[in-house]
Amino acid sequence: MSDLAIATDTSSELAAQAYVRARRMNLLQQLALGIGLPLCCLVVWEVFARFGIIDRRFFPAPSDTFSATVSLLSHPDERGRLFLDMLATYRRLALGYLIGATLGVVTGVAMALSKPIRYSLAPSINATFPTPKLAIFPLLIVIFGLGDSSKIALVALGVFYMTCLSSLSGVLYASPMHRDVAQAFRIPAWVRWTRVVIPSAMPSIVTGLKLGLGQALILVVSAEFVSAQEGLGHFIWDSWQVLDVPRMFMGLIVVALTGGFAVLLGEILERRLIPWAPK
Secondary structure, eight states: OOHHHHHHHHHHHHHHHHHHHHHHHHHHHHHHHHHHHHHHHHHHHHHHHHTTSSOTTTSOOHHHHHHHHHHHHTSHHHHHHHHHHHHHHHHHHHHHHHHHHHHHHHHHHHHHHOHHHHHHHHHHHHHHTTSOGGGGHHHHHHHHOSSHHHHHHHHHHHHHHHHHHHHHHHHHTSOHHHHHHHHHTTOOHHHHIIIIIHHHHHHHHHHHHHHHHHHHHHHHHHHHHHSOSSSHHHHHHHHHHTTOHHHHHHHHHHHHHHHHHHHHHHHHHHHHHOTTSOO
């Protein structure tokens, strides 16, 4: 083997090793910052609570919340109740998100593909989008009743707007260069839309789906505050009414973990649907 080939192989190996080291350092930095900052906040909270800087009746130390969580989970009845509340929330969340995301993406893409549909629906959607969805909840209760249907409808409504508008803007403002190239090669319109325009709009569509996850969690917990006999929102509100603050914080932690899991699902969805997007 010539010296040039040996040098080339060595250079490639060193570059690969440098790339692996850079990826590891980047991952360690993300973990350190992502975990370190919340830990620092918890330590400051613990110190403030211990020294009486904050009122422990309403802001118990994290150690007190942890103890209360362990105590609650050690009782089968309380553990079963929490599990049922989580199951109720996740059921409403999943059904509402599935309905709202499906209708939102389909409607948004249809509005982008057809001017008559866009001209018909855009004024109503744009006019009602700023309306707080919780303000419509009493009307949904009148229509769907006090059961799960009204809460699922509220979640679906909030997700619909997020996904519809994101899908509409993504398709409308897709790169015109892609369309010009497709037209230059005389690709049929249906193939052009399904294979060129919509894939180029996927980043915006996926962004709407990710935002819809957060919106869905906010709405379902808010609805359970005011009209539910089970669910994480009811669990939190019931704990506050009896001033069981550590138990309330435990419910908030479960909601926060659910939100984190939703963000993780959104990242996985993004990598699946748009693998070409920068990481």
